[in-house]
Amino acid sequence: MPLVSWLLGSPSRGHRLAVLDLGAGTGLGTRTIATLGHVVTAVDTVDDMLSVLRKVRKELPHRVAGRITTATGSAERIPLRNRSVDAISCLQAWHWVDPARAMAECDRVLRPNGMVGLAWHTWDRTSEWVKALAAIIEPGETPADRTRSVPAEFAGRGTF
Template identity: 50%
Template sequence: MSPAVRDQARYNLARPPWPVATVSWLLGSPDPATALRVLDLGSGTGSGARTAACLGHTVLAVDPSADMLAALDQSNRKLPAHVGARITTARGTAEDLPAADGSIDAILCLQSWQWVSVTEAAGECLRVLAPGGSLAMAWHTWDRSVPWVCELAEIVGHTATPPSHGTTLPHGVSGLGKFEQRNFHVAFQLTLDQFVELADSWRYVHQRPDRAAVLERVRALGRNQVGPTGTLEFPHVTECYRAVTHSRQEWSNP
């Protein structure tokens, strides 16, 4: 494994997972017997793509980074063969998707829509979606209702509450319905070392001149949260949005 791919694999381990319930909702809560053609836009190392594949869907993982996709392929080798076979990869961007017109049933964009050119990306998504296809975005954010998470924010200098990501959505796009919104809660299970590595992966920590001292404070905070299993739970709220094209027979909400 090349150093770049190894770094991306570490990135994958230090990011919250995409649970089945969250991904299922983002895909429109289809019947369990329904197999969708899913495009994971900005797939990174493929955490969301793997969840969708485990649900029985075929997934095209699209990312501009060859190293990210190589790390995704490396991780997929740990999956059962029939699950890993459902995932293919391709380099591409939201503004130039490597998929044919009408070839996709659902698009996932996890932690990455804020980087796209909204007008161009929305047009490309509508191009590749089949009639009645769905478009969904989601972001993990820290659960600041938990006191120790607020203390972590103080330590790393990240105290400002992030704004809602709903402002970045392609509202009012012809052919796309109104976005539904729902929040999910996820407890990110980490060892103490993984928790410190996660903090070090944040640019605003990694580039600080006092990085070592900050990470020691993060370690001390995390040590107080470690439970009997040897791990700690880093609570997050996942902000989710989904919309369907106007021609779709909408699925019933759960």
């Protein structure tokens, strides 16, 4: 996931980030974060989703698997201590949360100068084949470009 690499980068020696992967699901983003070298806690509301990550974690190299923990919870009730993470990633999941309650929880668990990264998959309509595919899947629709928008609850916070 190039996005996760761009957001978090690879840690300098001895400076791993503590990352919360919020709405982690089966842990695709979680595994990328751990592979980069960060310590990550995957949180999801559905324990069955996390069980997939727990099973796959056993097949990962020990140094990567050892950086991953899982916990059942939600954006509105994050099961972590106050100021316990340097960064929060929420990939393909923020649209499921109550934004006001989730922001309060994110603020609670983030350390000072911590960062939050949200991401969704979007169509790259600059490519002709993607335009053709979109015309088949979404005939007559011209979706708004959401690639540059910021959820209202984040407006005016930090840098984008």
